[in-house]
Amino acid sequence: MDKIYIILLVLAAVILLGIVWCLTEAFILDHDRASLKRSPGGPSSDKEVTVKKLKGRMNAPSDGPADLRFFFFSDLHAELCPITVKRLCNAIKKSHDAGAIDAVIFGGDITTYPRNSKMGFKYLSQVSSFCKELGIPFYGVSGNHDYYYNNAPEECGFISLDAIEVALTSHISGRKIILTGLSDSGKKNRVWHTETAVQENDPVILIVHDPDAFIHLEPQYRPDFMLSGHLHGGQMKLPFRMEFLVLRKSDQLPRMGAVQGVYDLSGTSVFISRGLGCGILPFRFLSLPEATVVEIKL
Numbered sequence: 001m002d003k004i005y006i007i008l009l010v011l012a013a014v015i016l017l018g019i020v021w022c023l024t025e026a027f028i029l030d031h032d033r034a035s036l037k038r039s040p041g042g043p044s045s046d047k048e049v050t051v052k053k054l055k056g057r058m059n060a061p062s063d064g065p066a067d068l069r070f071f072f073f074s075d076l077h078a079e080l081c082p083i084t085v086k087r088l089c090n091a092i093k094k095s096h097d098a099g100a101i102d103a104v105i106f107g108g109d110i111t112t113y114p115r116n117s118k119m120g121f122k123y124l125s126q127v128s129s130f131c132k133e134l135g136i137p138f139y140g141v142s143g144n145h146d147y148y149y150n151n152a153p154e155e156c157g158f159i160s161l162d163a164i165e166v167a168l169t170s171h172i173s174g175r176k177i178i179l180t181g182l183s184d185s186g187k188k189n190r191v192w193h194t195e196t197a198v199q200e201n202d203p204v205i206l207i208v209h210d211p212d213a214f215i216h217l218e219p220q221y222r223p224d225f226m227l228s229g230h231l232h233g234g235q236m237k238l239p240f241r242m243e244f245l246v247l248r249k250s251d252q253l254p255r256m257g258a259v260q261g262v263y264d265l266s267g268t269s270v271f272i273s274r275g276l277g278c279g280i281l282p283f284r285f286l287s288l289p290e291a292t293v294v295e296i297k298l
């Protein structure tokens with residue numbers, strides 16, 4: 001009998017510690033760096049999508065100046081985001097001081113529920129004011145939780161990339177690079193885009209909330225680079241990635257091996273962020289909140 005009590009006590013202690021850790025992890029901001037190099041062969045024209053994890057591209061020692069540097073964060077989910085706007089702005093400042101940031105980019109999902117819109121708008125408008133102080137443009141795209149909002153860019157103070165393209169210039173070669181985005185229709189009545197602003201002559205960086213969007217693009221519209229979020233790194237990392245097999249069955253790329261970090265998807269260099277806040281539950285496990293300096297190299 002005593003043994004059973006001891007086992008139950010140990011079990012209860014482990015569960016309690018696990019809960020405390022899951023709550024704590026959501027407060028720990030991983031301010032990291034991703035290095036994206038243009039694939040030598042460029043995007044593939046094959047219909048089939050191939051996935052290759054590119055190791056050593058996170059926090060790698062610098063190998064020279066980048067063509068462009070972005071500060072990228074996604075999945076704010078403001079009602080369950082313990083990372084304060086002050087901490088995020090400090091990370092932006094620190095990144096900018098270490099080497100000029102060309103743009104701050106938000107990857108979508110302002111809040112989980114529309115009733116909390118003001119909270120999300122306030123957070124992002126403070127980020128916008130801070131970017132203005134530093135003279136950095138602030139761009140954003142819509143996430144699957146943002147389809148309720150038709151005024152988000154105005155309320156949050158970012159330039160929406162959902163329907164426009166912006167020409168940027170490489171610091172190294174002076175070459176034109178196109179920055180563009182795709183809107184997210186939300187999951188309920190999902191519509192996938194098949195085209196992007198890909199042009200024949202200029203490299204294209206695509207910002208899209210859900211990385212599964214890549215699977216639906218016609219091969220000729222595949223960009224050279226893509227930045228995404230949405231997957232939260234699984235948020236609660238379970239053995240054998242059960243969180244995607246059981247809880248998030250509709251996400252295709254995790255089943256193909258792409259969850260977080262840097263990948264080559266059919267010749268496109270891709271970064272998938274773990275995001276900043278928490279969706280639905282205020283927990284994270286082995287999936288730290290993330291804000292990333294993304295270095296683009298042609």
Ligand SMILES: [Fe+2]
Nearest residue numbers: 075109230279
């Ligand atoms: Fe999200």
